[in-house]
Amino acid sequence: EPEVTQTPSHQVTQMGQEVILRCVPISNHLYFYWYRQILGQKVEFLVSFYNNEISEKSEIFDDQFSVERPDGSNFTLKIRSTKLEDSAMYFCASRRTDTGGSNEQFFGPGTRLTVL
Amino acid sequence: SQKIEQNSEALNIQEGKTATLTCNYTNYSPAYLQWYRQDPGRGPVFLLLIRENEKEKRKERLKVTFDTTLKQSLFHITASQPADSATYLCALSSSASKIIFGSGTRLSIRP
Numbered sequence: 001e002p003e004v005t006q007t008p009s010h011q012v013t014q015m016g017q018e019v020i021l022r023c024v025p026i027s028n029h030l031y032f033y034w035y036r037q038i039l040g041q042k043v044e045f046l047v048s049f050y051n052n053e054i055s056e057k058s059e060i061f062d063d064q065f066s067v068e069r070p071d072g073s074n075f076t077l078k079i080r081s082t083k084l085e086d087s088a089m090y091f092c093a094s095r096r097t098d099t100g101g102s103n104e105q106f107f108g109p110g111t112r113l114t115v116l
Numbered sequence: 117s118q119k120i121e122q123n124s125e126a127l128n129i130q131e132g133k134t135a136t137l138t139c140n141y142t143n144y145s146p147a148y149l150q151w152y153r154q155d156p157g158r159g160p161v162f163l164l165l166i167r168e169n170e171k172e173k174r175k176e177r178l179k180v181t182f183d184t185t186l187k188q189s190l191f192h193i194t195a196s197q198p199a200d201s202a203t204y205l206c207a208l209s210s211s212a213s214k215i216i217f218g219s220g221t222r223l224s225i226r227p
Contacts, residue, residue, distance in 0.1 A: 004159075033214070043160060043205065045214035056213055091159045103148050103209040107159035 002026045004108035006092050012114045013082055021077045021111045023092030031095040032075045033105060034067065036060070036088040043091065049075065082115045089113075118144040120218035122206050128224045135193040137221045139206030142187060144216070146208035149182050151191050154203045154220065163204075164191075196225045 005024045013019050025032050034046040047057040049067055066078045075094075079086055089112050093105040123138045139149070147168050152160035166173045166182045166189070173180045179192040193200050206218040 035215075042219045043154075043215075043217040045216065048214060058214070089157075093159075103213070103215065104150070104162050104165050105215060106162065107152075110157075110159050112157075 004092055004094055004106050006108040006111050008111060010112045012116065015084055015115055016081050019079050019082055019113065021090050023075045023108055024073050025075055025094030026106055029094035030097045033093040034077045035091045035093060038088045084115050087113055087115045118216055120206055120208060120216060122218040122221045124221045126222040128226065129196060131196060131198060131225050131227050133196055135196050135223055137191040137204055139189040139218055140187060141208060144208055147210045149189050150207040151180060152205040152207055154205055160205055198225045198227055201225050
């Protein structure tokens with residue numbers, strides 16, 4: 001069964017450094033998402049992406065964040081200058097387009113980001 | 117602002133019984149309500165979706181109800197098994213937009 005994959009599984013970085021989190025969505029999916037989950041808290045929406053542009057973003061997704069689909073398979077989240085409070089699990093998700101308008105999203109296993 | 121409440125942080129039941137989890141929401145009229153399962157350190161796994169014009173949906177041992185008047189969904193797992201132990205997330209969405217998640221209910225099934 002196809003699944004969303006994410007790399008790395010764990011990223012440790014120093015405050016102020018740039019990180020890029022990578023995702024490979026399910027191959028025939030066209031909607032892509034990033035969510036994050038701070039330890040012990042809710043899963044929170046960051047950004048949605050469709051047709052090579054951001055379709056919606058949350059207040060969390062400020063100028064320090066960016067997303068890109070550099071080729072036909074990868075979807076990346078970049079944090080330009082990490083802060084301690086960026087430490088969280090980051091989940092990539094993707095959605096088919098032939099689900100009759102529903103919003104069933106498939107999530108990857110996550111990247112645990114630790115900012116020191 | 118939109119708010120989702122899952123009324124139990126944790127639920128502990130005996131194997132074989134039916135687990136019932138509750139999700140209430142305010143300040144939102146979702147087109148879809150979904151339930152996901154999340155195991156520790158893993159991503160959410162989709163279980164069931166119910167539309168605003170549907171009252172009930174079933175899948176194997178799972179059943180979801182959706183009452184848009186009460187702004188409430190109930191999620192049932194019948195004949196529960198220890199393998200059903202996980203955190204269950206209620207989630208709301210409209211069309212292809214973001215999913216808004218509740219904080220989850222941690223379900224433990226004891227043998």
